[in-house]
Every structure is written in C-alpha cells, then in structure tokens.
Amino acid sequence: MHAPLVLGIETSCDETGIGIVRGRQLLSNTIASSMDEHARYGGVVPEVAARAHLEALQPSIDAALAEAGVTLADLDAVAVTSGPGLAGALMVGVGAAKGLAVALDKPLYAVNHLVGHIAADILDADAGELEYPTVALLVSGGHTSLLLVRDLTSDVELLGETMDDAAGEAFDKVARLLKLPYPGGPEIDRAAASGDPTAIRFPRGLSRASDMASHRYDFSFSGLKTAVARWVEQHEAAGEPVPVADVAASFREAVVDVLVTKALDACERHGVPRLLLGGGVIANKRLRDVALERAAAAGVAVRIPPLRLCTDNGAMIAALAAELIASGRRPSTLAFGADSTLPVTEIQVAEDPDAEPPAPHFGAAA
Amino acid sequence: MILGIDTSLGTAVAAITRDGEVLADEQSANPLGHAEVIGDLLRRATSAAPAPTHVAIGMGPGPFTGLRVGIATARVYALGRGVPVVPVPSHDGIALGILLADALIDVETPRFAVVTDARRREFAYSVYDGIDDDGLPVRVSDAALSPRDDLDGRLAELGAARVDATSVSAAMISLAAARALDAGRTLAGPEPLYLRSPDVVAAHAPKRVSG
Numbered sequence A: 001m002h003a004p005l006v007l008g009i010e011t012s013c014d015e016t017g018i019g020i021v022r023g024r025q026l027l028s029n030t031i032a033s034s035m036d037e038h039a040r041y042g043g044v045v046p047e048v049a050a051r052a053h054l055e056a057l058q059p060s061i062d063a064a065l066a067e068a069g070v071t072l073a074d075l076d077a078v079a080v081t082s083g084p085g086l087a088g089a090l091m092v093g094v095g096a097a098k099g100l101a102v103a104l105d106k107p108l109y110a111v112n113h114l115v116g117h118i119a120a121d122i123l124d125a126d127a128g129e130l131e132y133p134t135v136a137l138l139v140s141g142g143h144t145s146l147l148l149v150r151d152l153t154s155d156v157e158l159l160g161e162t163m164d165d166a167a168g169e170a171f172d173k174v175a176r177l178l179k180l181p182y183p184g185g186p187e188i189d190r191a192a193a194s195g196d197p198t199a200i201r202f203p204r205g206l207s208r209a210s211d212m213a214s215h216r217y218d219f220s221f222s223g224l225k226t227a228v229a230r231w232v233e234q235h236e237a238a239g240e241p242v243p244v245a246d247v248a249a250s251f252r253e254a255v256v257d258v259l260v261t262k263a264l265d266a267c268e269r270h271g272v273p274r275l276l277l278g279g280g281v282i283a284n285k286r287l288r289d290v291a292l293e294r295a296a297a298a299g300v301a302v303r304i305p306p307l308r309l310c311t312d313n314g315a316m317i318a319a320l321a322a323e324l325i326a327s328g329r330r331p332s333t334l335a336f337g338a339d340s341t342l343p344v345t346e347i348q349v350a351e352d353p354d355a356e357p358p359a360p361h362f363g364a365a366a
Numbered sequence B: 001m002i003l004g005i006d007t008s009l010g011t012a013v014a015a016i017t018r019d020g021e022v023l024a025d026e027q028s029a030n031p032l033g034h035a036e037v038i039g040d041l042l043r044r045a046t047s048a049a050p051a052p053t054h055v056a057i058g059m060g061p062g063p064f065t066g067l068r069v070g071i072a073t074a075r076v077y078a079l080g081r082g083v084p085v086v087p088v089p090s091h092d093g094i095a096l097g098i099l100l101a102d103a104l105i106d107v108e109t110p111r112f113a114v115v116t117d118a119r120r121r122e123f124a125y126s127v128y129d130g131i132d133d134d135g136l137p138v139r140v141s142d143a144a145l146s147p148r149d150d151l152d153g154r155l156a157e158l159g160a161a162r163v164d165a166t167s168v169s170a171a172m173i174s175l176a177a178a179r180a181l182d183a184g185r186t187l188a189g190p191e192p193l194y195l196r197s198p199d200v201v202a203a204h205a206p207k208r209v210s211g
C-alpha cells in the first residue's frame, strides 16, 4: 500500500508552481515567480506572465524532482490547474500537463485552483485533520472568495466573492496612489506600521444593511480605492502633506475589517466554528492578527497553512489530486481546456466516465 | 522517429520516421481550442509512433496564446520521454511543403514569401528561395512583421511571390527537423518567435477621481 505520488502544475497567475506530494506528504514546493517583471507595470501583465511560465516550466520540474528525490517514472499521476485564472497563463500549464501525462502514460487530474488553496492545508503535517464543514476565506491578488467547504473533494459552495477588484489588487492600486512600489501588500504594511488605523474612516464595501439581502458575503474594493484616491487628492489640492502612514493603516484596516467581519458572519450564520484562511494576502500580518483575535472572541478556530503554501503553488494542486485519487475519483479526459472563470463547485474538471478508477494499490492518502 | 508539434496556426501533431515516412498526421482545423485538443492529438500520434527519438517544435510566428500551448506540450513531453527537442521556424515547415509539392509535379518554385496572420492588422512573413543540398528551404529573410496594407509593396521589393498559409503540417515540421539533424544544423533558437514584445503599457500615474 502506498499513497499516490503526484506532480502538480500551477500557472494561473504569475507564479509557476511545480509541487510533488505523496498523498498528504509534501515532497517539493518549487515556485518560480515573474513578480519582478511585473513590478514596472504596477500589476500582473498577462502576456508577461504567460511567457515567463513557458520559460520556467522545465527548470522548475527538474528542480522539484531533484528536491523530492524522485524521477518522472516514479509518478503515479499528474495534476494541473484548469482554472480559474488568466487564460493564457493557464493554457501553458494545461499543455505541459497533457504532454507529461501522455509521455508517462499516467492519469491526469485537472482541478480547481481555489479548491487547491483549501487543499494546501492538508499538507501541513503539524495541523491535525481538517474538520468539516469549514468556512474558507481565500484572498490574493487574483481572487477574494468566501467558501463553505463540506468536503474537499465533493462539496464546496461559493458563499461570496469580489464584485470588482481582488483584495490584493486593491493593495497594489492604493500603493500606487501613495507612490509606493509593487507589490503593494508588503509596502502598505511597512507604511502602515507607524500609522493610526482609526485616523480615517474609509468605507467598508457591501457592508450596509441594504447589501445584506443579495451581497452579504460578497466583497467590493473599488469604492474603497476611489475613496482613498479622493482623500489623497483633496489633501494635495489643499497643499497639505499626505500622512502616508495614516492613510495606509486606515486603508488596510478597512480591507481587513470587511474580510474578517464577513468571514465570521458566515461562520455564525452557518453554525460553523471553523475558518480556514488561504491565498497570498494571508501573508499580511494585520489580517492574520485581526482574524485570530476576533475569531477567538467568536469561538471560531482559525487554520492558516504555512505561508509558502498560501501563495499560489503546485503542491496544493498535487495535494487536491491526491485526495481525489484517495476518494476513488477517475482521472480527467485529455479534452479539457483552460477555464478562466471555472466555478468553485467544479472541484475536478472533465472526469472521464470511461477511465479506470485509481489503482487499488493506492492506499488512503496518509 | 520524430514527433512534431505545431500550434502556430490550428493544432497539428505528426510523427515520421527518420527518413521521412509519415506514421501519424493529426490536425485540428479549429484555429482555436489548442489546449483542448492537443492531448488527444498527441495521444493518437504517439500510439502510432510510441518511441520518438526527437520532438520537433514549431516555434512560430503565430498568435502567442495558441503558439505557447504547443511549445509547452512539446517541451514537457520531451522531458517526460527524456529525448531532445528540435526547434523549427513554423514558416520553414510551410515552405518545405510548398517546395516539395512543386518538385513532385516538376515545377520550379519562384522566390516566395510565406505569409501568416499576426493579428493587430499585421502579417508575419518569411522569404524563401529554393531548396538546398540538405533538402531544406533556403530562407533568405527571417520571419518579420508587416502592416497588412504594406505587405504587397514590401514583397514586390523583395521579388517574392506571396503565399498565404492558414495551416501548418506537423509532418513538414518533423521533416525539416529530420533534415536539419542529418545536416547537423540548427534552424531556430530555443525561444518562441514572438516578433513582438509583450503587449504592455508602462505604469502610468493614477487617474484623478475627484473633479
């Protein structure tokens, strides 16, 4: 009996992630980022990201195999992100994964990126079993989603998502307003360290009583960004210096407040005392601190995977496929594509009804 | 045995023996959907030719998103099989097909330009003049872009007949690779023939939001 050895390929945004897992055991989490190439544009440029993926694929696969101490011939399956994400970037990974699966004659699992973020948690050997149901808040430069997870492989429900910018994007845009470099998250954090988060009361998007009926768990950050821009412009027009630290701290507080408030509201309304955080913006310490503090007060247990597994990576994609295999799911056909708006309910894409079920010698992932 | 993959126009996968016999020739006429079809085309081609010694890759020019699918598939397939890749300009494959077709009916091919769509109101073109002793098309000017309206004037200056192509034969990509290998020649570098820097605008100052 052994747990399946899976190589996962993730190219949905600006990180080329190659991960290798054996069941729930992490063997390699290799990431090549094109973030530096995007810095001069102030945000991710899809064509720049896609070109970088193509160049990074092969060296990243080699590096991951070396780190894991396995060869391609040892693999039991290949996994890839089908969506959601940037279409052109996703397609590089999809092509690569199909090439590898055909070359090795191994099953291919096409999976959902957002559900992958949840699967990152099961690779944390120190964290104990993930309990269901759990609410998951996934926050990055590409997405801001609130999910209700009843089962990782079979039942994930979208509670809400951003109607405009992702939270990470809002950090980047406000950083530019404040003339801070890209990526905005760490820069806003640095600037906010000496600021007063209560100095300016910026709006909390979709948080009015009238929003509760149809957008209770949805997010909107573009109004917040505009409010910050207007505030800064008014100060500049009046010839006053802009208190960058206070603006940064107050903006960050507005983002953190709305994220944590909606996540804990979802926990309460669904009677779920568990909250899982994921996505690159979880690196923001203020977000983690506020979430932990307010969750403790609400009696909600918070799980946060290690940060290397919170940002986009291939290990989470491999981990999700390993769980699908352990639950008896058949591989995907070769006929799927990239789906930039893949709904979170589609945990696996194009499961092949005619394929053999996973080999019986794959034990439960352990 | 040489496996060839090209997604610069449509999606094509083929396999030939080292001396040019076609074992598999798979095509999808759909100019889009590269990522969707490439896996099944590859599986069909490799079931006819299960142990390629090389993977020939059409490196473009072509619309970037589709072009990359084939290059990614080919590179990682080759990695999985532990065999080398042979990059081939996609226009070389098209030119070789034109020259061989003419030779078959004993027609002398005049100097010509392979012309493909490059989007953004531009064409990509490469100019060829005959076939050399290695059996490869003689490329007299490398792939370049031209505004659509200027192309005919440019080709007149170059004395090249215009041949518009809407598909690439992966068998011809494979054959060009086989002949280049035989001759110890390299036809293209490892990078895709994008011919255009990533379409980007540099960061500009944030727009004002208040009046």
Ligand SMILES: [Zn+2]
Binding pocket: A113, A117, A140, A142, A143, A279, A280, A311, A312
């Ligand atoms: Zn992500």
